[in-house]
Amino acid sequence: MAVQGISHVAVGVSDMDRALQFYRDIIGLRVTKDHEEKAFGGGDPDAYHRRAVYLRQNDGPDAFFIVLDQQLQPEPHGKPPRIMQLGTHHFSFWVDNLVEIFEHAVEDGFRVIIGPTEADTDLYGEDAGQTILTAIVKDQDGNPVQLDQRL
Numbered sequence: 001m002a003v004q005g006i007s008h009v010a011v012g013v014s015d016m017d018r019a020l021q022f023y024r025d026i027i028g029l030r031v032t033k034d035h036e037e038k039a040f041g042g043g044d045p046d047a048y049h050r051r052a053v054y055l056r057q058n059d060g061p062d063a064f065f066i067v068l069d070q071q072l073q074p075e076p077h078g079k080p081p082r083i084m085q086l087g088t089h090h091f092s093f094w095v096d097n098l099v100e101i102f103e104h105a106v107e108d109g110f111r112v113i114i115g116p117t118e119a120d121t122d123l124y125g126e127d128a129g130q131t132i133l134t135a136i137v138k139d140q141d142g143n144p145v146q147l148d149q150r151l
Helices: 016-026 098-107
Strands: 008-012 030-038 049-056 065-071 091-094 112-120 131-138 144-150
Touching (some): 016 030, 098 112, 098 144
Parallel strands (some): 008 065, 091 144
């Protein structure tokens, strides 16, 4: 059996309202579910309590989605990943208005890692000769989020 595509990316956040400002209002994902969850997988309801917000770009049974996860019980907080560290260190969205999204993020105080930069498609594992505009910003918790636009 072959992989059919990405199911979802889960992002732990410290402030859901600030996270929604970035992922919903700036990136443009649509909230499809916002609720509290307890006892994931039938476990102890006191050991697992979170607010989970599910966001999608489009619909369908195989559509990719993001889950923002804010823990609602006391728990130690980790540090956000750094770009190019070992393990999962960033994810990227294809967009059709990168400069507008980037400028909105900067205006709202989100930090820049890399401003809009043109890159050849060979850096995306494709044949060389086409151009992709790319930028990387940090979300509200410092997670690197890349934006890519085919030119």
